[in-house]
Amino acid sequence: MCHPSWGRARAAAQRLSDFARLRRVRDRIDREHARPLDVEALARGADMPAGHLGRLFRLAYGMSPYAYLTARRVERATVLLLHGDLAVDEVRRAVGCPSPAVFAARFTELAGTEPGAYRAAHRTAAEPSRNEEAPAVAPHLA
Amino acid sequence: MDLTIHTTVLPHDDPDASLAFYRDVLGFEVRSDVGQGKMRWITVGPAGRAGTSILLAPPAADPGITEDERRTIAEMMAKGTYGWILLATPDLDGTFEKVQARDAEVVQEPTEQPYGVRDCAFRDPAGNLVRIQELR
Structure with missing residues (x-):
């Protein structure tokens, strides 16, 4: 039955x-x-x-677990690039990304520009507004 | 108008597990507990501050919710993409240590966020995200 x-x-x-x-x-x-x-x-x-x-x-x-993991690393990298003094390669290591090539590629894909240029573009404004400094990847609130 | 924010609602799928988390792990007092089985409505909140409460409620109890919607809600809860809440404390690190020591599922250790807050996050037994930010 x-x-x-x-x-x-x-x-x-x-x-x-x-x-x-x-x-x-x-x-x-x-x-x-x-x-x-x-x-x-x-x-x-x-x-x-x-x-x-x-x-x-x-x-x-x-998305795959790998894609999600990399997206979280890139998201954290955008924060460190905007708010800290770490060099780009130090940021890469701080967010746990083992490969410089993969980091550069995925960062560029998700944030729209490569890491060094991302920092330069977002730090030129003297006092960025909250909108301007929002990372390209949405803040991970929920 | 004189309005306060009084009660917010989070879903549970195992009332006893959620009750244990909010009462024993977060230290909230239980203000009411009605219903039985899975259909329980439990009101909890910080001791001494009766002005704000969380109502732990069965999800999708509204009879107007279809079976498909009910299934979607249950799946989103299980996935951890449905309910979430923001709490706050002046002692973020102490709170984090205490909650972590009770084997709560940690989602994020205390972290400085770019939007100007420092916070941590846990998962409650029903899959809701409990984010705790530092009052400063």
Whole structure:
């Protein structure tokens, strides 16, 4: 005996439980993005194969864990470039991005300009307004 | 007009787990607790400050919400993209240490933000983001 609605309920419960696990992965990225962290480590922490994690994460959040991790690093880099005195390469290391080439490429893709130019453009204004200094990547409030 | 902001609502999916978080981890007092099972409405708030409360409520209790919408809300809660709240304290570091020591899920350690606040963030058991900022 197996009523069809039981199967549906089980599938829905499984989906919610998967989403809750993904939330913990995403929270870990938010929490630890400045530390050495890669998809393998995230998958180990979530106790699922990296490929499976990637597929589920993309389904839930619309991007791969790697893309989300890099986006968080770039977002933090925009803040450090605007508000600190670290050199560009120090910023890259401070946000946990191991590769200068990847950092430059992803930063340019997400912020619209390469890191050094981003700082120069946004720091020329004597007293930038709140709007002007908003990072290209939305502040991570929620 | 003389209005105050009195109660804000956060969804729960396990009333006992949410109650334990807000009462035992954040230290709020319980002001009322009505209903039973998953249909519980629990009002909590900081002791000695009865003027503001959080109502922990079952999500999608409005009968006008469709099954599809109900499922979407449950999924967003599980994903951690649905509810969130901003709290504040003069002692951010002390609060962070205390909450972290209770095994709450940390989302962000105390961090200086570009928009002029210093804050940290935790996840409540229902997936709501609890952001705590420093009063200064």
